[in-house]
Amino acid sequence: MFSIFRKKRGHGGSPRDVARERVQAAIRRDRMEVSAPQLTELRDNLLYTIREHLPVAPEFTEFRLQRDGDEVFLVSRVRLESRT
Amino acid sequence: MSGKTIVMTSGKGGVGKTTATANVGTALALRSNRVVVIDTDIGLRNLDVVMGLENRIVYDLVDVVEERCRIEQALIRDKHAGELYLVAAAQTRDKDCITAEQLVDLCRRLELDFDYVIVDCPAGIEQGFRNAIAAAQEALVVTTPEVSAIRDADRVIGLLHASDIHTAKLIINRIKPEMVRQGDMLDSSDVLDMLAVDAIGLVPSDDRVITSTNNGTPVVYDTQSPSGREFVRIAARIDGEYLPMIDPVEEQPTSIMDKVRTLMGINRKTSAHV
Numbered sequence: 001m002f003s004i005f006r007k008k009r010g011h012g013g014s015p016r017d018v019a020r021e022r023v024q025a026a027i028r029r030d031r032m033e034v035s036a037p038q039l040t041e042l043r044d045n046l047l048y049t050i051r052e053h054l055p056v057a058p059e060f061t062e063f064r065l066q067r068d069g070d071e072v073f074l075v076s077r078v079r080l081e082s083r084t
Numbered sequence: 085m086s087g088k089t090i091v092m093t094s095g096k097g098g099v100g101k102t103t104a105t106a107n108v109g110t111a112l113a114l115r116s117n118r119v120v121v122i123d124t125d126i127g128l129r130n131l132d133v134v135m136g137l138e139n140r141i142v143y144d145l146v147d148v149v150e151e152r153c154r155i156e157q158a159l160i161r162d163k164h165a166g167e168l169y170l171v172a173a174a175q176t177r178d179k180d181c182i183t184a185e186q187l188v189d190l191c192r193r194l195e196l197d198f199d200y201v202i203v204d205c206p207a208g209i210e211q212g213f214r215n216a217i218a219a220a221q222e223a224l225v226v227t228t229p230e231v232s233a234i235r236d237a238d239r240v241i242g243l244l245h246a247s248d249i250h251t252a253k254l255i256i257n258r259i260k261p262e263m264v265r266q267g268d269m270l271d272s273s274d275v276l277d278m279l280a281v282d283a284i285g286l287v288p289s290d291d292r293v294i295t296s297t298n299n300g301t302p303v304v305y306d307t308q309s310p311s312g313r314e315f316v317r318i319a320a321r322i323d324g325e326y327l328p329m330i331d332p333v334e335e336q337p338t339s340i341m342d343k344v345r346t347l348m349g350i351n352r353k354t355s356a357h358v
Contacts, residue, residue, distance in 0.1 A: 014267035
């Protein structure tokens, strides 16, 4: 009940609440981080698999991570070559 | 004898990794285990100082892996605990001068003669970290209830999993019960929930650690030290003994309201996951 007398602090909570929110956000972001070499390896593996089914034009491949707020999307755009 | 290798790691520097290594190693030796602690922080060694053995170093870790001496010549026997030994890090070399394979080979040989090989890992996640974790079957991750330390611990736990070390347990160090009670510090359950690993020790902040380090005598010898007592309990848990987790916040009621709460049997949410 004494908490109502406590001084209102930044971010609208106690330092403990603020710390908890900040760590959770940082950890969530870190866990979604993908390094450039990992992304390259992933792209190569995916293209290898796709090529087993469809002809692809690798020079037109787009492969990147896109962040939208707390969400991260893997965006891939692969141009297929016409079969000859 | 076939012992096991445990790496003491953290990611962030300055959270008490070396102090924890010295104290857990000493406490394990006081339980009649044969223990060797290895300082892998090449270029920035400190385990020797914390254990009060800095004047006894003749050969170091790099001398062993570069075969300038035998392992036995680099083992420095502790002054107090009978079967506790230190392999000191080289002070004038850098972390790239040994490889993970060399450290794995050394630990496998030491496991033949010791119950526990405890590897004190350097801060960071570079080559020194990769070397230190390569030989370990288990890991103890040391953190403090602070944003940066917890974030780094999470990163390290991820890297340990990627290296097939799935038995990482957490030591939460420097818990300040009064700050937790006032809502100024994260409590142990906050940290454990975020990192999703089990705790093996909840160590209160303790000024006696500073005096023990000044004297070169691990704090586990100080029976009045709250942190020393917890390091003793951590060693017992490593040794397979079941001991319930004691949260320092519950152990040290100091304010009048906390004492009233304790008398009335009202506890705040402080449960630790064991």
